[in-house]
Amino acid sequence: MAECKDANGDKWEIYSSNGWRWRRTASNGRIVGTSSESYVNRSDCVANAQRNGMKCTPV
Helix, strand or coil, X not given: CEEEECCCCCEEEEEEXXXXXXXXXXXXXXXXXXXXXXXXXXXXXXXXXXXXXXXXXXX
């Protein structure tokens, strides 16, 4: 799993679970966004997360 935090404290996670998926967690611990589908390629998953507001780079 790769993760990063953006400027407002939200955590973005890229993880593999039956394909690649992303999840956004607010600073209070609540999940506020997830990918609606899984991706075969990690790069496609990261690109989708970026289209949905991810500004940091997951490591």
